[in-house]
Amino acid sequence: MTGPIGLYLPGRSVLHRLPAGAKLAALVVAGAGSLFVRTPTQTGIAVAVVLLGYAVARVSPRVIWTSFRPLLWVIVPLTVFQVVVVGWEKAMVIVGVIVALVLLANLVTLTTRTTDLVDVVVRVCEPLRVLGINPERVGLMLNLAIRGVPLMVELAGQVREAQLARGHNVSARAFAVPLIVGALRRADELGDALAARGFDD
């Protein structure tokens, strides 16, 4: 059900109830901490802790697998490359840390409503007001971008099907033009809808 961008999975676990700010802060700390991971054992512990987090959040292994699978395209070649260049032990550490961090970030998005995450960003951006940046607009932009991903995927699918139906081979240009036109039309309508719903300043 969830796409490549991990989407919120409703639940009542401790992790779901934790404030979004705390979870984002933990993610930042984990990112910084990952620089100090040196041995395969430490890496194994890091991955295990993250997986434990999934268990606490009661996310099924199937969901973990669907969000992890697209990453294999990156992970597998990276692993091979690292094993050849730095040897398997260091490769395990490097790749393991990346896997742990990605899984952790995914865990945060799975257990936190998008609006709550965006609200944190808006609060963090609050000092930018002095520079003339409106944090609320930054938040809206983020929300629209997240909302826009499935719309673009759907649009791309429609363009592709329409071209195949007319017997075209899908060339890059023949694909890009209707996609961009479609996206601009959508953006136009979305602008009207936003104005109609009172977001017009």
Added chain:
Amino acid sequence: MLIEISGVSHTYAGRAQPVVRDLDVRLSEHRVGVIGANGSGKSTFARMLNGLVVPSEGTVSVDGLDTARQGREIRKRVGFCFTDPDSQIVMPTVAEDVAFGLRRRGLSKAEVAARVDATLRARGLDGHADHPAHLLSGGQKQLLALSSILVTEPDLLVMDEPTTLLDLRNTRRVADVVVGLPQQVVLVTHDLDLLVGFDRVLVFDETRLVHDGPPAAAIKHYRELMA
């Protein structure tokens, strides 16, 4: 609410010909329908009612407010439902989208949650609150778009072909919502069945209002025009 349209013509920027001409009409009925051929100016007319389009000539006032100067004030009280729900839903999940209209209204988080909940329940969407909006069916999406508008309790609801993309069952659902609304409604549609029980129907043809009256006579006039 009284909608007063006086001496209105509209030409879009960069176009030579007006798309709405010499329009003078006052609307205060509970249910007003708008029908007419493709390109006759219906959507332009509808967009004038909440100031999305400000006419290049003449004035439109809603409850005494001028759309040219008080557009934002008017949009707080006039809800607008478009044809394609995908262009109206701005937030990633169902409940978030409904809550979007309530921001900056000075409501507490609990009040917002309660109103969102009540609105979703009334439309039978309460089981989908945390679902990504793009996974809903077309009919559910349009009901969500409607919920997101109605949660702000507008005094007037303008709808531009809200059922054009829907199947019969979902058209019926949206129609049932409209019938039950306490609000004043202006509905643009190509689905003439929706006009049953309406107080007044306007027929547009080639930029002009050519007929204005009860549904049966208006539909007859429209059929003759299209014959």
